[in-house]
Amino acid sequence: MDLLGKPVADAIFEKQKPKIKEMLAGGVVPKIAVIRTMNDEPSVRYFNSIKKKFEKYGCECYAITKELQNTYDLKEELRRCSEDDSIHGVLVQRPLPKTVNVVDTLGVLSPQKDIEGLTPYNLAKLFTNKEFFTPCTAEAVIELLEYYGVEMESRRVVILGRSISVGKPLTLMFLNRNATVTVCHSRTEDISSITKEADILVSSVGVARFVKDYMVKKGSVIIDVGMNSKNGKLVGDVDYEEVKDIVSMITPVPGGVGPVTVAVLLKNLVKAVEMNIHD
Ligand SMILES: NC(=O)c1ccc[n+]([C@@H]2O[C@H](COP(=O)([O-])OP(=O)(O)OC[C@H]3O[C@@H](n4cnc5c(N)ncnc54)[C@H](OP(=O)(O)O)[C@@H]3O)[C@@H](O)[C@H]2O)c1
Numbered sequence: 001m002d003l004l005g006k007p008v009a010d011a012i013f014e015k016q017k018p019k020i021k022e023m024l025a026g027g028v029v030p031k032i033a034v035i036r037t038m039n040d041e042p043s044v045r046y047f048n049s050i051k052k053k054f055e056k057y058g059c060e061c062y063a064i065t066k067e068l069q070n071t072y073d074l075k076e077e078l079r080r081c082s083e084d085d086s087i088h089g090v091l092v093q094r095p096l097p098k099t100v101n102v103v104d105t106l107g108v109l110s111p112q113k114d115i116e117g118l119t120p121y122n123l124a125k126l127f128t129n130k131e132f133f134t135p136c137t138a139e140a141v142i143e144l145l146e147y148y149g150v151e152m153e154s155r156r157v158v159i160l161g162r163s164i165s166v167g168k169p170l171t172l173m174f175l176n177r178n179a180t181v182t183v184c185h186s187r188t189e190d191i192s193s194i195t196k197e198a199d200i201l202v203s204s205v206g207v208a209r210f211v212k213d214y215m216v217k218k219g220s221v222i223i224d225v226g227m228n229s230k231n232g233k234l235v236g237d238v239d240y241e242e243v244k245d246i247v248s249m250i251t252p253v254p255g256g257v258g259p260v261t262v263a264v265l266l267k268n269l270v271k272a273v274e275m276n277i278h279d
Contacts, residue, residue: 003223003251005140008147009263013057016270020058023273030273031060032115032265033081036093037068037100042229043093050091053262059269068100075105082110088276089115089269094165103164112275115268118165126169129176133268138169140260141202141223142177144251150200150221153178158195160184160211160237161204166225170202191215203237213242222250225257 023030032054036047047063054061064081068074074092081090090113096102106114111121117133125132145152157179161167167183174181179200184191192215195201203211204225216222226237236253244250251257 001249003144003148003221003249003256005144005251005256005259008144009259011147012143012260012263012267013053016057016267019270019274023270024058028273029058029060030088030269031062031086032089032091032269033062033064033084033087034091034093035064035066035068035074035077035081037065037096038093039065043095047093050262050265054266054269057266059266068097070099071101071104074100074102075108078105078109082108082113087113089113089265089272091116091265113272115265115272116165117169117268123169126172126176131173131176133271134173135165135169136264136268137166137204137225137257137261138173139264140257141170141225142173143260143264144223144257145200145221148249150249152200155179155199156197157181157200157202158184158198159202159204160191160195161206161225163204166204170204205237207237208235209237209239211238211243213239213246216243216246218246219248222247223257224251224253226253227258 020030034047036043051061064077081087090109092102106119109119111119114122114133117135122133126134152174157174159167159170162183162185171181171183182194184194195215196217198217198220200221201216202223202225206226206228208228208230222238224236224238228235234254
């Protein structure tokens with residue numbers, strides 16, 4: 001069975017509609033600032049897709065396209081966004097130039113505007129099982145599993161990848177839901193012996209068709225976070241054709257995790273406005 005992202009995303013968007021309506025009626029337009037440093041085609045396309053969705057639901061989305069030379073420049077931009085009362089949420093679009101280290105800047109952003117869940121405050125919340133804002137892609141994985149009724153408690157979960165925005169937060173989110181979690185990365189030996197044990201396998205390595213048939217357990221659930229370009233086509237980390245008849249559920253690429261990530265971003269923006277109103 002394909003775990004399609006669209007119904008999950010639509011359900012999240014629908015839930016936000018009445019909240020946004022109320023905000024607009026009260027004269028508040030939820031507004032996200034997207035700091036975009038690269039003007040390459042995928043970055044612009046991703047920004048435009050977010051903007052279209054956000055505007056459809058009555059929110060404002062604008063790009064800060066200033067050229068950032070270094071980490072200090074990004075810190076300054078985040079400081080400005082934190083102080084600007086018209087901005088409710090901030091997204092730092094990746095990739096960033098090599099001279100900018102996003103991790104070193106995150107303490108500057110107000111945790112209430114950190115809708116990507118990457119500031120130390122929000123990471124500490126995640127760490128202590130008091131999730132507040134969590135990284136959107138990681139949250140999208142959990143939303144997908146919950147929507148399709150996949151039990152997480154006591155299941156063996158294997159995560160491929162340990163990035164700060166996907167693999168690491170997901171590890172904690174699964175632990176918070178009482179799963180037993182193993183994380184693999186580029187130094188892990190004999191990965192297939194580990195992935196074969198997974199009831200739920202999440203792949204976020206960024207390598208096209210990395211997960212093959214001999215790596216998955218029969219009847220398992222596969223979440224493919226990967227978005228890789230291969231011969232001009234968008235493909236996942238999982239070799240869908242090889243594994244689809246072995247596993248019980250799998251997210252396609254495109255059409256799986258991606259749309260849910262955008263919906264979670266909007267959900268978090270709405271939550272940021274609510275926090276602001278009730279402050
Ligand atoms: N669907 C969405 O909404 C969404 C959102 C974000 C990202 N993505 C996609 O998800 C993928 C991962 O993104 P990311 O930002 O997490 O990437 P990343 O920061 O590059 O991290 C990749 C991780 O995979 C590990 N890895 C790389 N090659 C490996 C290999 N051959 N064997 C085992 N582990 C390997 C790396 O290990 P080391 O730590 O040892 O280097 C690292 O932990 C990309 O395709 C990206 O485009 C999708």
